[in-house]
Amino acid sequence: MTRPVNDSPPEEAAVHLLDAVTLPCGAEVDPLLEQVADGRAADLDAHQRECVHCQAAIAEFTALWAPVAETAARPVPAPPGLTAAVMSQIRVLVRDVWYTLQTANLGVIRIAARIVATRARDAARTVPGVRVALGRSTHGKVAALAERATFQHHHPHAAVGVLGRTAVVDLAVAVSYGEPVHEVARHIQRQVIATLRDEIGLQTVAVNVIIDDVLIGEDQ
Amino acid sequence: MQPGPEVGDAYLVTRARDGYLDAYEILVQRHSAMAYRVALRLCGRHHDAQDIAQEALIAAWENLARFNGDSSFSTWLYQIVTRRALNKITRGQTPDPTNPLDDVTDPVTEPAVQAERNLAVDAVTQALATLPFPQRTVVVLHHLEGLSYAEVAEVTHSSVPAVRSHLFRARRTLGKKLAEWR
Numbered sequence: 001m002t003r004p005v006n007d008s009p010p011e012e013a014a015v016h017l018l019d020a021v022t023l024p025c026g027a028e029v030d031p032l033l034e035q036v037a038d039g040r041a042a043d044l045d046a047h048q049r050e051c052v053h054c055q056a057a058i059a060e061f062t063a064l065w066a067p068v069a070e071t072a073a074r075p076v077p078a079p080p081g082l083t084a085a086v087m088s089q090i091r092v093l094v095r096d097v098w099y100t101l102q103t104a105n106l107g108v109i110r111i112a113a114r115i116v117a118t119r120a121r122d123a124a125r126t127v128p129g130v131r132v133a134l135g136r137s138t139h140g141k142v143a144a145l146a147e148r149a150t151f152q153h154h155h156p157h158a159a160v161g162v163l164g165r166t167a168v169v170d171l172a173v174a175v176s177y178g179e180p181v182h183e184v185a186r187h188i189q190r191q192v193i194a195t196l197r198d199e200i201g202l203q204t205v206a207v208n209v210i211i212d213d214v215l216i217g218e219d220q
Numbered sequence: 221m222q223p224g225p226e227v228g229d230a231y232l233v234t235r236a237r238d239g240y241l242d243a244y245e246i247l248v249q250r251h252s253a254m255a256y257r258v259a260l261r262l263c264g265r266h267h268d269a270q271d272i273a274q275e276a277l278i279a280a281w282e283n284l285a286r287f288n289g290d291s292s293f294s295t296w297l298y299q300i301v302t303r304r305a306l307n308k309i310t311r312g313q314t315p316d317p318t319n320p321l322d323d324v325t326d327p328v329t330e331p332a333v334q335a336e337r338n339l340a341v342d343a344v345t346q347a348l349a350t351l352p353f354p355q356r357t358v359v360v361l362h363h364l365e366g367l368s369y370a371e372v373a374e375v376t377h378s379s380v381p382a383v384r385s386h387l388f389r390a391r392r393t394l395g396k397k398l399a400e401w402r
Binding site (some may be wrong): 071086172 | 227238240241242243244245248249252253254255256260266270273274277278281297303340341342344345363364365366377387388391392394395396398400401402
């Protein structure tokens, strides 16, 4: 302790306290500051319960550290659009150039394979027992870009392949523990085929369902 | 797409490495706020923080194959964000602590209380900016992000004694700066 703190203005008292190595009682300053900063100010040990110097220092540090605790508690949301910007850049790296092609009197309708994958995924998620469903929309040469980034070999059942009004959809699914897996898989296939037929107009759809995880409880 | 709260990060990382962008999108949704928040507290400027968070999340995807799963995805992302923040700062862009959190509002709090809280947060941001980067990093990770000493040591490729040593010095400096502000 370099000098008594009791006669100083509050800010000076705090600075003197922070310049000291120990309090008049012999207690070290750093552990006290750590105790307060880690949110353990109320956890007084036997010495601190009897010591006015320690109690005064803890009270001072608690007031001093309040803005830090406040900052920690303050939510800082991600800027709007951050996720979209990240995924947009990644999709540029793995651009899906495959489209469904439907010709009609009014012109040609092209729907990107990733849209097919998205709708298939969303349809699969409505099936009871499905905890998560992921659709993959990389294909062929395009998948090579993703493989280069992830060093993964091309999956044998890769992707959504679309040709005209035909599509092959690949879905990775995790189901809840206790659900009849084969029934869930059949349900997913029926649901996805119906959705792609009714909403996108695809006529021939094959759905490869890969049940690759069974989840227990709230989180895994 | 809604984040999938029911599956863990490890499952999503595995699927993302298989090429399922959906899986990585859920990871981005889960962790983008953390990436931005840490970058903001380290560099002090909204636009820099946004750039750092975006670059870090893309770099994490590009390097998924190198992520061996020994640590959690969030720990790995903390490492990438702090490294990129340091790169940005050492390239000569010094923190500008002037109202860095102006665009972060809390609609529930009364305006007067909100203003007081903004002052407190600004004071902490300015005090943080005076710390050497290694000390700033451990304060942000431990006291603002709530990571344990061991987790901070893992993120910073350091040791628990080194983390505690940085924290001891940083707390004294921060305390003096905050005493001036009071």
